Amino acid sequence: DQQVKQNSPSLSVQEGRISILNCDYTNSMFDYFLWYKKYPAEGPTFLISISSIKDKNEDGRFTVFLNKSAKHLSLHIVPSQPGDSAVYFCAARRYGNKLVFGAGTILRVKS
Amino acid sequence: NAGVTQTPKFQVLKTGQSMTLQCAQDMNHEYMSWYRQDPGMGLRLIHYSVGAGITDQGEVPNGYNVSRSTTEDFPLRLLSAAPSQTSVYFCASRSPQGADGGYTFGSGTRLTVV
Secondary structure (H helix, E strand, O other): OOOEEOOOOEEEEEOOOOEEEEEEEOOOOOOEEEEEEEOOOOOOEEEEEEEOOOOEEEEOOEEEEEEOOOOEEEEEEOOOOHHHOEEEEEEEEOOOOOEEEOOOEEEEEEO | OOOEEEEOOEEEEOOOOOEEEEEEEOOOOOEEEEEEEOOOOOEEEEEEEEEOOEEEEOOOOOOEEEOOOOOOEOOEEEOOOOHHHOEEEEEEEEOOOOOOOOOEEOOOEEEEEO
16 A cells, blocks of 8 residues: 555656656645655655645745645755756655655756 | 764675664664665665664564664664565654654665575
8 A cells, every 4th residue: 555656757857947746645644744855875865844734835946835635745846956866755754753655756857 | 973874885695694784873863763765665664763662663574673772773683684675774863853854864775685
């Protein structure tokens, strides 16, 4: 039972344009949603999160949107830079310590 | 400030061997977790701990053991290695007071079981 799904295995975007990464979830008990970025041979790095009581959170070039009725969240990166090329994982937390991860989306930003 | 340190970075085991993956953090985080990453499956939770002396199972605990005798260390033991345990293992920690909910991850241990 995959509770967190990232349906796009990969995404290719031109430098300077917007990157939109999507994530769907099935469990309405999740209280926090997070995005992680991962480079090869490194551990995931926390990027941005959003509480289930909000619908938007911004941090510089990164914005996360949460649509609870659709059980959908998205990460917007504007403008995209070549250094943003990485694997992006969506994760959801259920009141405490456990994170459930999606399978990841490979983002390639072309210069 | 080293963050989360995992050792070793690489390991090859024979089927049936046992070993311990080490994880240490210097941020005084109460929460620690072990994940494994397999292609196309994201990261899956193996075991976690909310403090010294307290551990619990995650999504894929079979074949693994943990203990938490100190706040800093959270070792993961493979009891009898199997090829299905070939994976990249990540340890993570966070403070329950952390406002953003995010975990700090180590750089991983790549394990191959032959």
